[in-house]
Amino acid sequence: MALFQAKDLDYQTPIYNFYLRHIHQINNWDLVDSSASYIIGSYLLQRNRSILYEWATSSHLWIRRIAIISTFAFIKVGDFEDSLALSDQLLHDSHDLIHKAVGWVLRTIGDHDINRLIAYLNPRYKQMPRTMLRYAIEKFDEPLRQSYLKGLA
Secondary structure (H helix, E strand, O other), X not given: OHHHHHOXXXXXXXXXXXXXXXXXXXXOHHXXXXXXXXXXXXXXXXXXXXXHHHHOOOOXXXXXXXXXXXXXXXXXXXXXXXXXXXHHHOOOOOOHHHHHHHHHHHHHHHHHOHHHHHHHHOOOOOXXXXXXXXXXXXXXXXXXXXXXXXXXX
């Protein structure tokens, strides 16, 4: 995937379009997690990202997961806005695999900026699915982690 990221933006377009044409073939968490941020996220780094918001409303589980997992490319460069906005959009998703993906994205934001993660969590953590919260706070020190789990943060 490094080759895709290293090439100029015009080189990425046919690969991105191929991915889109075959998006329904990406039908498990492993395929999503090993491709979305490297292809979709990298492609969208310097482009309009509105497609991710459309995908986050899809009835198709894997397309919703592609939307959030793609944002790892943005997080890697310190851009958290779309990741947080999509996390809000997916906050009440019914599927556990989305809860895990959002929690993972949030935890990764915390790896870069713990205060940003805490500011995101504080007004939302009581509404979050338990799996999402557990993933998001996994690296917190134990007293802080417990305060979130007990609803005392």
